[in-house]
Amino acid sequence: MIPAVGLTAVLAVSLLTLGIGVFGVRVARTTSDFYVASRSVGPVVNASAISGEYLSAASFLGAAGLILAHGADALWYPVGWTAGYLVLLVLVAAPLRRSGAYTLSDFAELRLESRAARKVSSVVVALIGVLYLLPQFQGAGITLRTLVGAPSWTGSVLVAGVVLVIVLSGGMRSITVTQAFQYWLKLTALIVPAAVLLVHWHREGRTTSQELRVSDWVEPMQGEHATYLIYSLILATFLGTMGLPHVVARFYTNVDGRAARRTTLGVLGLLSAFYLIPTVYGVLGRLYSFHLVADGRTDAVVLELPSDVLHGFGADLLTGLLGAGAFAAFLSTSSGLAVSVAGVLSQDVLRGGSDPVRDFRRATALVVSLTLVLLAVSSGVPVARAVELAFAVAASTFCPLLLLGIWWRGLTAPGAIAGLVVGGGACTAAVVVALAGYEAPGLAGPLLAQPAAWTMPLSLFVMIGVSLATAGRRPASVMRTMVRLHTPEHLDVDRGTFDPERTVHPGESTARRDLR
């Protein structure tokens, strides 16, 4: 393995992303307004952009790693990450777009008419953001170590640094086309090596192997409490997708509710195509890179497989391509997340000074450094597992908020806040235990390892119960809000005064937010 190829690929992607982040924003701002620009693109580009921002380290590296290690049961991870968009499509896509909310905090304020609900939502956004950033930084460490043998922390710090620069210079998330390009880059970077390796494997005729015949790898439902663990994973991923901060923001760039639905259908198609491939790496990894299982480094299988199968410059080229794709995944997801989280945090939580720019910078620095600290103290759970824990928190907080907020006019601000605090608190406690590597004895073990199956219903019932108890505090214009969420846009009806165009998108912290 020649480190030069991999290093070049990583540096090229980092510099390219930095360049687009720093200079591209200026170009985009001078040529056309962000909203106008993003609204002139169709569902295909929009769906590519959503997929591009969504496919993170967990999808690119983690899924294949878990399939290599755990076999059939790990196939539920990519399935859940795709099915989450179907649930999002049928329950929230069109109403969320029609709400005009740019962030989940916007939605909370619009629907609940409460600044307090907005602030609590912002804290939860930050929490999910940090949990989701953690595996991105971790993946970067693994990638750099595999490519050039550098210690893990260098990759994490490199990505953290690039993200800081991108976010502080204005953010690259605003450019829909860039994120759309990221999807096709990641797909190409994953599919080309997979095709080459499959052809090689076919020619070699190595169809059977001891490692492939192990029944506890080939057959699903392995281990104790498998049924609970898998259903909890299904609940977390199916319901958590709608509560991810960087996903919501992307929905805003659809023309209307109808386009939001069609875009989501497109996302389903693009993700389905992408998630066919990690299985190939997992299975081929079982044949050629089994040593990673013994070493406990299964997250590196996508990157190491080419050099385990082939030799010479060809293998280096494929590894370089995969490294570039992986870094594209970390950078696009991380910067998108960091911008949404820092924006929300600086506007609603940290805001103290008279200088919003300084608040925004402080928030960004806080989010990134908090993630690095968490990474240092966490016990190195697999990348896909760590991401799934963020999904569990999203499913236990924003999923019930969105479901009840959109479909039930009885939801009140106290109810929503109570649910966010109780469900989010319980789930976060479990996630912290899981990240610390503690395995509780007895029944508590699976309940803490996969908390969504009990924390999501808990949050839902607390929201319903407290809302019923505080029925007198239903928002004054809840009917108007329901008209806004559910009627097609071209109908000429009164939708209330909440104006998304007047709200500032989180990257542009220089202007004051004027919601009401």
Place this chain on the structure above:
Amino acid sequence: MTTPSDRVRVQRRRSAAADVAAMSQEIDSQSMLGEALLRSLMRAQLRLAAVVLALLAMTLGSLPLLFDVVPQIRRLHVFGIPLPWLLLGVLVYPVLLGLGWFYVRYAERIDAGFVRLVDRPEK
């Protein structure tokens, strides 16, 4: 120059426009009729969502239970590929896409029906 037939058309348009105003005003003023209209729209959309989610639960959602109750399925092979891998690695994706397509098609029909009801097109 105004011919008699032109005049008739203009009058018809006016009465259609008056209808539109009346129906959307029912919604704006949150009258009984306006609320009933909105409620019927939300109910129709939620019912469609429930149908799609039920189909999702019966297909993907039932797989772990199926593997649990009928362990033989875990060991079945189809064309040399273990059935669970074929199901979870490949076949679930067309199912998800099909459900999504079905949902979008009918959700747009419900929306269009609501628009026809509230915003009667000119005839």
